[in-house]
């Protein structure tokens with residue numbers, strides 16, 4: 202198949218999933234064309250059958266906000282014609298599903314059929330998508346996609362509830378990891394650099410937005426530090442970073458916290474961690490938690506959204522109510538302070554990630570779904 206993929210190229214789960222999916226499809230013999238305003242952050246080297254098309258944006262003084270959605274529609278239209286795409290797969294509905302719909306209409310006028318598959322990732326439904334300024338067009342665009350997938354049952358149900366998309370029209374295909382990239386005990390190990398005193402490593406990875414409840418990470422860690430010698434490694438960047446630093450200072454734990462900033466090869470860091478914290482307010486899936494589990498790291502998360510579909514409570518970590526940072530800390534201490542328990546959770550985390558969410562299991566689900574859409578296309 203010749204497949205177009207549009208995603209956000211920046212650090213973030215939807216872009217990571219879209220890129221890994223494209224690379225894996227190319228490995229399986231498909232031709233994959235990425236269309237975005239910049240090179241997706243995980244598309245870092247040459248791969249056979251993988252192409253990148255940058256969206257051309259005309260700068261004009263009249264445009265305080267250049268119309269990217271239109272430029273993207275034109276780019277999708279052009280790539281579809283030139284590469285003779287069989288199908289366009291867009292990740293994150295806003296504005297990608299809308300741009301793809303416009304491109305599809307333009308192609309239809311020229312006698313070409315381009316089925317669109319839209320994958321819903323999270324805030325395109327739960328936060329941004331339901332805002333009145335976006336809800337009607339998000340609804341229109343997802344209902345006019347020929348294929349619609351969501352990364353969890355939770356997200357599919359929210360989409361039915363908030364957008365009236367029939368539940369049976371939404372295919373749930375979970376996010377995935379490559380067990381050969383994400384694994385425990387990776388060498389060389391950065392443990393000595395991150396925790397020179399042999400402390401336990403507590404890690405958080407995100408884009409530091411309010412929805413991640415970054416203050417809860419720091420407050421949980423401060424409580425853990427009262428019981429266990431540990432260091433908190435904060436990976437990523439975003440608007441909540443200054444607040445996190447301020448809280449660390451206020452709680453007097455700043456010397457035990459390292460802000461590493463953004464990292465593309467997250468697996469190198471995760472494989473050094475002893476515990477992963479993700480106390481999010483809302484999380485449709487929690488790819489970062491899955492990546493940690495694949496590295497054999499027990500996870501403490503909130504029970505928000507789709508996290509219970511990824512984290513088996515009491516087996517690979519613990520799920521606590523949103524905002525219960527003390528409970529999260531106590532659950533973390535119970536794992537960090539007991540080596541036998543830690544080893545059991547670590548093995549179970551790796552096993553669950555590989556069994557249920559490995560690339561070899563999930564990518565064929567997308568291929569099967571594409572075939573279904575192509576068979577029913579042209580409508």
Ligand code: GMT
Pocket residue numbers: 209212213214215216218322323324325352376412483484485486487488489
């Ligand atoms: O929806 C977002 O916040 C952005 C998106 C991203 O690009 O990082 O994150 C979502 O998609 C990820 C990949 O499917 C999921 O693992 C995240 O849980 C989800 N984020 C939220 O639901 C907050």
